[in-house]
Amino acid sequence: MGILVVGSVAFDSVETPFGMVENVLGGSATYFATSASYFTDVSLVAVVGEDFPAEHTSFLTSRSIDLRGLTRSSGKTFSWRGKYGYDLNEAQTLETRLNVFETFKPTIPPEYADAEFLFLANIDPELQLDVVRQVKNPRVIASDTMNYWITSKPEALKKVIGMVDILIINDAEARQLSQEPNLVAAARKILSYGVKTLIVKRGEYGVLMFTDSTIFAAPAYPLEKVFDPTGAGDTFAGGFMGYLANTKDLSEAGIRQAIIFGSVMASFNVEKFSLDRLRELSYREIEDRYRSFKAMTHFEGLPETA
Amino acid sequence: MGILVVGSVAFDSVETPFGMVENVLGGSATYFATSASYFTDVSLVAVVGEDFPAEHTSFLTSRSIDLRGLTRSSGKTFSWRGKYGYDLNEAQTLETRLNVFETFKPTIPPEYADAEFLFLANIDPELQLDVVRQVKNPRVIASDTMNYWITSKPEALKKVIGMVDILIINDAEARQLSQEPNLVAAARKILSYGVKTLIVKRGEYGVLMFTDSTIFAAPAYPLEKVFDPTGAGDTFAGGFMGYLANTKDLSEAGIRQAIIFGSVMASFNVEKFSLDRLRELSYREIEDRYRSFKAMTHFEGLPETA
Numbered sequence: 001m002g003i004l005v006v007g008s009v010a011f012d013s014v015e016t017p018f019g020m021v022e023n024v025l026g027g028s029a030t031y032f033a034t035s036a037s038y039f040t041d042v043s044l045v046a047v048v049g050e051d052f053p054a055e056h057t058s059f060l061t062s063r064s065i066d067l068r069g070l071t072r073s074s075g076k077t078f079s080w081r082g083k084y085g086y087d088l089n090e091a092q093t094l095e096t097r098l099n100v101f102e103t104f105k106p107t108i109p110p111e112y113a114d115a116e117f118l119f120l121a122n123i124d125p126e127l128q129l130d131v132v133r134q135v136k137n138p139r140v141i142a143s144d145t146m147n148y149w150i151t152s153k154p155e156a157l158k159k160v161i162g163m164v165d166i167l168i169i170n171d172a173e174a175r176q177l178s179q180e181p182n183l184v185a186a187a188r189k190i191l192s193y194g195v196k197t198l199i200v201k202r203g204e205y206g207v208l209m210f211t212d213s214t215i216f217a218a219p220a221y222p223l224e225k226v227f228d229p230t231g232a233g234d235t236f237a238g239g240f241m242g243y244l245a246n247t248k249d250l251s252e253a254g255i256r257q258a259i260i261f262g263s264v265m266a267s268f269n270v271e272k273f274s275l276d277r278l279r280e281l282s283y284r285e286i287e288d289r290y291r292s293f294k295a296m297t298h299f300e301g302l303p304e305t306a
Numbered sequence: 307m308g309i310l311v312v313g314s315v316a317f318d319s320v321e322t323p324f325g326m327v328e329n330v331l332g333g334s335a336t337y338f339a340t341s342a343s344y345f346t347d348v349s350l351v352a353v354v355g356e357d358f359p360a361e362h363t364s365f366l367t368s369r370s371i372d373l374r375g376l377t378r379s380s381g382k383t384f385s386w387r388g389k390y391g392y393d394l395n396e397a398q399t400l401e402t403r404l405n406v407f408e409t410f411k412p413t414i415p416p417e418y419a420d421a422e423f424l425f426l427a428n429i430d431p432e433l434q435l436d437v438v439r440q441v442k443n444p445r446v447i448a449s450d451t452m453n454y455w456i457t458s459k460p461e462a463l464k465k466v467i468g469m470v471d472i473l474i475i476n477d478a479e480a481r482q483l484s485q486e487p488n489l490v491a492a493a494r495k496i497l498s499y500g501v502k503t504l505i506v507k508r509g510e511y512g513v514l515m516f517t518d519s520t521i522f523a524a525p526a527y528p529l530e531k532v533f534d535p536t537g538a539g540d541t542f543a544g545g546f547m548g549y550l551a552n553t554k555d556l557s558e559a560g561i562r563q564a565i566i567f568g569s570v571m572a573s574f575n576v577e578k579f580s581l582d583r584l585r586e587l588s589y590r591e592i593e594d595r596y597r598s599f600k601a602m603t604h605f606e607g608l609p610e611t612a
Contacts, residue, residue, distance in 0.1 A: 017487075086487040181323075181392040183510075184530040204489075205511040208528060215602050217525035222514060224490040256605040287608055294607040296521050299562040301600045302593055 002041035002245045004138075005032045006106045006131050007121025007234070009046040009056075009070065013081040013095075014273065016088065018227050024274035025056050026080065028121035028144070031231035034278045035238025035265045036119075037063040038286060040245040043112050045069035045131075049077040049100045059279070069109050073100040088229045088270075089203040108134040117245040119237060120164070122146045125156035132163055140250065142166035142241055144233065150177050162194035168237050170201045183208070184215075197255065199240070201233050207259055216256050219297060221267035221289065228273045232266045235278070239265030264289045308347035308551045310444075311338045312412045312437050313427025313540070315352040315362075315376065319387040319401075320579065322394065324533050330580035331362050332386065334427035334450070337537035340584045341544025341571045342425075343369040344592060346551040349418050351375035351437075355383040355406045365585070375415050379406040394535045394576075395509040414440040423551040425543060426470070428452045431462035438469055446556065448472035448547055450539065456483050468500035474543050476507045489514070490521075503561065505546075507539055513565055522562050525603060527573035527595065534579045538572045541584070545571030570595045 012026030029046045036042045043066040050072065060067055078101035082091040106127055113136050120128040120143035128143055135141075141164040149157050150173060157177075161167055167190065171183060180186040183200065187210040190198050198210045204226075206219040240262030247254055264286055271277045318332030335352045342348045349372040356378065366373055384407035388397040412433055419442050426434040426449035434449055441447075447470040455463050456479060463483075467473055473496065477489060486492040489506065493516040496504050504516045510532075512525040546568030553560055570592055577583045 182530060182532070184528045188530070202511070205508070206523075206525070208525075215528055216605070217512075217528065217602050218605070219512070219514075219523035219525065222490045222521055222523065224488060224494070226488070253606055260605055290608055294605070296523050297603055297605075299522070299524070299566055299600070299603075300559055302596055 002043075003036050003117040003119060003241055004043045004045065004069075004108070004112050004115035004135065005029050005036070005119040005121060005238075006045040006108075006128075007032060007119075007123060008078055008101055009044075009048050009052070010101075011077055011079040012230055012274065013079070014228055014230050015083040016228050017084070017086055018225075019273065021228075021273045023079070025059070026231060026274060027078065028231075028234045030060070031234035031269070031275065031278075032119060032121055032238040032241075033060065033065045034063055034275050035235040035269070036242030036245070037065055038265070038281070038283060039239070039242030039261070042066065042242070043069055043115070045106050045108060045112070047071045047073055047100050047104045049073060049075045052077050069112060071107075073103075075100040082230065084229060088226050091230065106131050116140070117241055118142070119241050120144070120160070121234060121237075122149075125149050125153050125160045128160045129156060129163070132160075139248075140165050140241075140244060142168055142237065144168050144237060145173065147173060147176055158193055161190065164195055166197040166199060167195045168199045168201065168233070168240070170203070170233065174198070174200050184210075199259065201236060203229070203232075207236070207263060209255070209259055211252070214252060216252075216259065218256075218259050218263055218293075220263060221293065221296075223267060223270065226270045229270050230273075231275070232270050235269040236262040236266040238262070260290055260293050261286070264293065308349075309342050309423040309425060309547055310349045310351065310375075310414070310418050310421035310441065311335050311342070311425040311427060311544075312351040312414075312434075313338060313425075313429060314384055314407055315350075315354050315358070316407075317383055317385040318536055318580065319385070320534055320536050321389045322534050323390070323392055324531075325579065327534075327579045329385070331365070332537060332580060333384065334537075334540045336366070337540035337575070337581065338425060338427055338544040338547075339366065339371045340369055340581050341541040341575070342548030342551070343371055343544075344571070344587070344589060345545070345548030345567070346423075348372065348548070349375055349421070351412050351414060351418070353377045353379050353406050353410045355379060355381045358383050375418060377413075379409075381406040388536065390535060394532050397536065412437050412440075422446070423547055424448070425547050426450070426466070427540060427543075428455075431455050431459050431466045434466045435462060435469070438466075445554075446471050446547075446550060448474055448543065450474050450543060451479065453479060453482055464499055467496070470501055472503040472505060473501045474505045474507065474539070474546070476509070476539065480504070480506050490516075505565065507542060509535070509538075513542070513569060515561065515565055517558070520558060522558075522565065524562075524565050524569055524599075526569060527599065527602075529573060529576065532576045535576050537581070538576050541575040542568040542572040544568070566596055566599050567592070570599065
């Protein structure tokens with residue numbers, strides 16, 4: 001099987017300078033799974049309430065996402081309301097209603113326990129640890145987190161970081177987690193917690209990847225219209241992990257290509273509200289934009305010296 | 307001959323979280339010329355006061371910079387005092403004393419009038435226009451500016467932009483000049499003013515180059531210790547123009563390589579206060595860091611399709 005993702009499925013209400021939407025499909029696992037579904041099979045573990053409409057499950061199923069791990073609990077679906085100014089790099093959260101997500105305790109169905117690729121989206125690090133215990137022998141585990149967990153559960157979070165292969169967080173989180181203002185110093189410190197690959201997302205400025213011996217810098221795709229950055233990070237992670245699970249090439253070169261595919265998917269996602277751009281995307285468009293990334297970053301090297 | 311630069315030579319007093327220096331050598335033309343001197347011959351047109359010490363002219367001469375255009379006026383040398391917080395991207399200006407720079411009226415010595423490459427550092431756009439009139443037939447003119455001139459002399463500035471080949475400004479300036487919050491839209495608008503190539507500096511996030519038909523994205527070199535960002539933009543411009551003047555390769559590929567050399571020079575400059583890192587730099591180090599940029603940004607393309 002391909003990838004197992006554990007995270008949130010939610011209703012989002014979002015306002016940007018370019019419009020607003022109410023109660024549209026959102027959530028970290030939703031963005032991740034939809035993005036990854038362009039590259040590989042995806043199974044999703046999350047919880048929704050009784051109010052979650054059939055059209056959303058139909059959409060996810062239409063992307064061949066396995067929903068046997070999607071629990072329906074009595075109560076309402078997790079909902080989030082946020083707003084962006086012209087600086088689209090950071091959302092202002094106006095309201096968070098955890099609802100059924102508050103007591104979410106992920107149970108991995110036995111048929112998912114042999115997942116080769118596991119993505120732990122941004123949830124309580126103690127739940128992330130619990131998921132790791134339930135999955136037998138994954139080849140690659142990647143995880144995300146957020147400022148809230150860095151502050152409230154630093155010990156559990158460091159335990160997670162010591163167990164995963166790849167940590168994907170943003171630059172502010174990297175600085176907060178390491179208590180280092182310089183990003184390179186922050187990365188070195190986080191790698192010392194035991195994770196082999198650190199991917200730092202920098203919004204419109206792209207991504208930096210750090211390992212013990214290498215750094216890879218990828219720009220974000222410069223877009224003339226950014227409508228809604230919601231879900232960009234999870235869409236990036238979905239494209240990244242989806243490509244890795246498809247090729248199973250875990251070399252530095254393979255991981256770099258996966259980062260570009262992740263950046264491609266994120267660049268599409270922000271062009272429309274919710275998952276609207278991902279709903280209508282073709283694989284040909286994905287490859288074309290990958291080629292644009294290549295053209296946009298290429299420069300000639302110098303001849304080698306003796 | 308190589309490059310002619312017109313700009314400021316100054317005394318800087320700078321405080322960063324990592325230390326402070328008083329009345330050290332600074333100024334846009336100084337950083338530019340020193341950086342460019344690693345690649346080509348440079349002539350400098352600027353003004354200093356009676357207090358400008360021989361050790362600074364000796365240093366510039368030791369870099370083979372032609373100082374016949376450096377006027378010594380009665381009065382004091384331009385001085386600037388600034389401070390940086392942990393966010394090293396922006397300086398807080400504490401004091402600016404224009405002194406002899408206030409009445410600076412650049413006169414291009416006749417022996418410089420056939421300069422092939424001309425860099426107009428950040429000075430009054432009316433003076434920039436005056437310089438362009440004095441230089442006969444330059445192959446490439448590049449210019450810089452700042453928020454102060456965008457606000458106070460927008461018409462003269464747009465006239466400059468219509469006359470130069472390459473405009474090198476930072477992202478905040480690009481947004482201010484174009485009144486467009488989106489950087490890609492801002493770039494399109496600025497190109498419509500008549501400049502062929504726009505280079506947007508984004509501090510620690512690198513550089514974007516825009517032409518009518520292409521975009522090139524280059525990261526900044528991720529440094530573990532950034533001591534003092536003062537002069538990074540002019541050092542970038544110096545490496546960029548220096549390499550162009552050396553190769554005379556004005557193709558897209560040549561300009562991209564020049565951007566990387568500019569980024570290399572800027573990355574060295576911020577490692578120490580003032581021009582201290584540029585004083586001790588070897589060409590071998592420059593090439594080594596260029597290769598690091600290449601290694602840091604490389605990823606495999608996709609096979610071409612029919």
